[in-house]
Amino acid sequence: GKKSVRQKIVDELKHYYNGFHLLWIDTKVAARMVWRLLHGQVLTRRERRRLLRTCADLFRLVPFLVFVIVPFMEFLLPVFLKLFPEMLPSTFETESKKEEKQKKKLNAKLELAKFLQETIAEMAKRNKADTG
DSSP states (O other), X not given: OOOOHHHHHHHHHHHHHHHHHHHHHHHHHHHHHHHHHHTTOXXXXXXXXXXXXXXXXXXXXXXXXXXXXXXXXXXXHHHHHHHOTTOSOGGGOOHHHHHHHHHHHHHHHHHHHHHHHHHHHHHHHHHHHHHO
């Protein structure tokens, strides 16, 4: 059924709390990685990607905090998210948004694969015509 206004507000507050909590955990892990880098250790590819994602999330957090702190500004958040979809830190994404992003990436990869297959087939035809 439909949720009451109170339940929607509680759900949003939980969503923001969980997002900030996950961002705090990521920030602590990233600080440890930076400490390791400063002491001459090398990060794995996975650690490097996580560090970059966390740094990008921290930079995205600044404009996002304006929406959270300024009264009634959160009502404009959906408008700004439509205009700037990558503005929200990754820890605040919902499952549906994550699935939508994955679908877009998969479709792009499929289109690229189809283009490359067509290109290879065309090159094979040209080579066959040239040698035949």
